[in-house]
Amino acid sequence: MPIVEVNNLHKSYGGRAVVDGVSFEIHEGEIFGILGPNGAGKTTSVEHISGLRKPDEGTVRVAGLDPVRDHRAVTELLGTQLQQSELQPKLTVREALRLYAAFYARPADGDVLAERLGLGRMLDTRFTKLSGGQKQRLFIALALIGSPRVVVLDELTTGLDPRGRRDTWELIEEVRDSGVTVLLVTHFMEEAQRLCDRVAIFDSGRIRALGTPAQLIGQSSAAIVVSFHPSGPLDPALLEAQPGVVSVHTARERVAVEGSEESIHAVLGLLARLGVTAERLRIAEATLDDAYLDLTDTRSTS
Numbered sequence: 001m002p003i004v005e006v007n008n009l010h011k012s013y014g015g016r017a018v019v020d021g022v023s024f025e026i027h028e029g030e031i032f033g034i035l036g037p038n039g040a041g042k043t044t045s046v047e048h049i050s051g052l053r054k055p056d057e058g059t060v061r062v063a064g065l066d067p068v069r070d071h072r073a074v075t076e077l078l079g080t081q082l083q084q085s086e087l088q089p090k091l092t093v094r095e096a097l098r099l100y101a102a103f104y105a106r107p108a109d110g111d112v113l114a115e116r117l118g119l120g121r122m123l124d125t126r127f128t129k130l131s132g133g134q135k136q137r138l139f140i141a142l143a144l145i146g147s148p149r150v151v152v153l154d155e156l157t158t159g160l161d162p163r164g165r166r167d168t169w170e171l172i173e174e175v176r177d178s179g180v181t182v183l184l185v186t187h188f189m190e191e192a193q194r195l196c197d198r199v200a201i202f203d204s205g206r207i208r209a210l211g212t213p214a215q216l217i218g219q220s221s222a223a224i225v226v227s228f229h230p231s232g233p234l235d236p237a238l239l240e241a242q243p244g245v246v247s248v249h250t251a252r253e254r255v256a257v258e259g260s261e262e263s264i265h266a267v268l269g270l271l272a273r274l275g276v277t278a279e280r281l282r283i284a285e286a287t288l289d290d291a292y293l294d295l296t297d298t299r300s301t302s
């Protein structure tokens with residue numbers, strides 16, 4: 001049974017559809033990613049799962065419960081990452097964990113959680129004295145303090161340096177491995193590709209694509225980029241005419257051909273027939289970033 005079910009969700013503000021018929025399911029034990037440009041309706045959808053918004057139409061269920069009607073019960077099941085501004089600067093890590101533990105019927109042991117998240121030696125440190133990465137660890141700890149079955153992490157690694165981001169990814173994987181389902185809202189494609197079991201790409205209030213990162217990359221029209229220095233003159237129009245080729249770019253004598261897997265064989269076959277050698281040949285697979293740009297209208301609506 002899915003732990004989260006969103007079915008035909010609609011939400012409008014001032015007559016404008018912000019969430020326009022969104023449906024998806026999150027399976028227990030997975031890391032589910034939500035991606036999309038600013039204003040795509042990601043946070044609004046997630047706030048419906050947390051019971052902070054009431055759908056205009058459609059249904060949302062968390063472990064079979066209605067987040068609005070059964071708000072108290074859903075709060076016990078769902079941990080939400082807090083925004084930085086919601087913490088008192090003078091609170092210590094221990095005080096913050098105790099304070100938030102008091103909201104739940106079956107809280108985790110704050111000291112054990114702090115230890116697990118690498119904050120064991122920071123228990124008496126005030127919030128303002130923590131580094132960006134330590135603050136993020138504390139937010140994850142606070143999201144987990146109620147022993148939730150699902151944890152919602154919204155733009156968790158924004159503002160972190162590459163090292164801090166990678167450390168946080170490992171933490172999120174540990175959280176998933178401990179049996180907690182993770183809903184991750186992110187703008188970072190690399191993060192989604194590395195972490196998420198499945199991803200939904202939102203755009204203008206709708207889901208444009210949903211699947212594993214590999215499936216979404218496979219759906220992208222330009223799944224492969226073949227680039228090389230041709231040993232002799234080469235007409236780009238001949239390359240463009242090959243089956244599976246999406247685009248051809250030439251920069252400083254290097255030719256880059258984007259296309260489907262089929263295009264590799266077609267391009268290499270053409271070069272062989274023309275007697276042109278592909279020097280310094282590189283074949284790169286598309287990333288989730290390429291798939292995202294392909295699948296979304298990247299204009300911001302907010």
Ligand SMILES: Nc1ncnc2c1ncn2[C@@H]1O[C@H](COP(=O)(O)OP(=O)(O)OP(=O)(O)O)[C@@H](O)[C@H]1O
Pocket residue numbers: 013014018036037038039040041042043044045301302
């Ligand atoms: N309470 C509200 N009243 C009016 N408009 C709202 C309200 N909440 C959200 N919106 C609008 O709904 C749209 C979607 O917002 P939402 O925060 O869900 O987008 P998002 O995909 O999370 O964007 P971002 O990546 O910028 O966080 C935005 O245009 C926003 O201005």
